[in-house]
Amino acid sequence: MARYALKVNGKPRSVDADSDTPLLYVLRDNLALRGPRFGCGLGQCGACTVHVNGEAVRSCMLPVSAVKGDITTLEGLGSVAQPGKLQQAFITEQAAQCGYCANGMIMTSAALLARNRNPSETEIRDALAGNLCRCGTHQRIVAAVKRAAST
Numbered sequence: 001m002a003r004y005a006l007k008v009n010g011k012p013r014s015v016d017a018d019s020d021t022p023l024l025y026v027l028r029d030n031l032a033l034r035g036p037r038f039g040c041g042l043g044q045c046g047a048c049t050v051h052v053n054g055e056a057v058r059s060c061m062l063p064v065s066a067v068k069g070d071i072t073t074l075e076g077l078g079s080v081a082q083p084g085k086l087q088q089a090f091i092t093e094q095a096a097q098c099g100y101c102a103n104g105m106i107m108t109s110a111a112l113l114a115r116n117r118n119p120s121e122t123e124i125r126d127a128l129a130g131n132l133c134r135c136g137t138h139q140r141i142v143a144a145v146k147r148a149a150s151t
């Protein structure tokens with residue numbers, strides 16, 4: 001067990017955890033940030049995606065001791081009262097059915113839009129190819145990302 005100083009959504013946070021604890025567990029269990037979801041725990045579904053220094057990473061596969069840089073979670077993009085641009089676009093396009101994949105879809109899309117303000121549909125689909133949605137809302141998710149890109 002060791003103490004780790006993290007910066008999460010712009011705020012300094014201190015957590016006590018074993019060095020191999022996945023960042024996902026630290027965010028959800030220590031810091032009560034429930035945006036990132038546990039899906040597969042194997043880096044294969046994308047439900048746990050967060051940003052580290054603006055890059056989309058799978059927090060289930062990243063030990064807390066290996067985190068180097070600022071962390072942004074879904075909560076850092078907006079709130080229920082004040083949703084961010086992508087979050088609002090997902091609401092407007094009704095891009096969630098069960099919603100379990102939405103965190104990963106939004107965080108991966110946010111990283112895409114940060115490096116490419118106007119992605120083509122192919123670029124959106126390529127960026128999201130590793131994010132799984134069991135409900136089949138892919139068309140609406142792509143529409144939501146397009147909407148966010150155009151606003």
Ligand code: FES
Nearest residue numbers: 039040041046060
């Ligand atoms: S829970 Fe991390 S990729 Fe599936």
Ligand code: FES
Nearest residue numbers: 097101133134135
């Ligand atoms: S909306 Fe259910 S997994 Fe994507």
